[in-house]
Amino acid sequence: MPITVKWVDTKEEMQLCYAIREEVFVQGQQVDPKVEIDGRDEILETKHIIALDESGKGVGTIRLRQIEAGVKMERLAVLESQRGKGVGNLILDFVHEHGQPTEEGKLLMMHAQEHALPWYERRGYEAYGERFTEGGPHIWHRKMRFVPGKVNR
Secondary structure, eight states, X not given: OOOEEEEOOSHHHHHHHHHHHIIIIIIHHOOOHHHHSOSOSSSTTEEEEEEEOTTSOEEEEEEEEEETTEXXXXXXXXXXXXXXXXXXXXXXXXXXXXXXXXXXXXXXXXXXXXXXXXXXXXXXXXXXEEEEEOSSTTOEEEEEEEOTTOOOO
16 A cells, blocks of 8 residues: 655644544554653654555554754654554655755754664664653653664664
């Protein structure tokens, strides 16, 4: 099934992103909805990407936010029914092609859930700093940054 990955540019696509995040984070990981929808989705420095199947159903999403250190990837979510089919890879490919910081010395970084660290490491990210919880006391994270040239799918 072909997947299209694109910038979100309509309210309808944004609603699809919210629905994916609701299913993955709020229902699937018991993240408080007030934590998940944190007010940063609507600010100017934030952009959203969506993965759509051939019928137009949203199957994955990510949020990119400009911060002082560069670009922070947040809320990468793929519907459970679509995991293992390359949707996450397509989203990261799009980010690497279109969402990289343009300013010299700036980072592409994130707070990654620990269970996903090996996948991100294969995609060229390295963890740094101590582990911490985010989204609830049960969801452990590590900071990660993209290291160009380190990709090993």
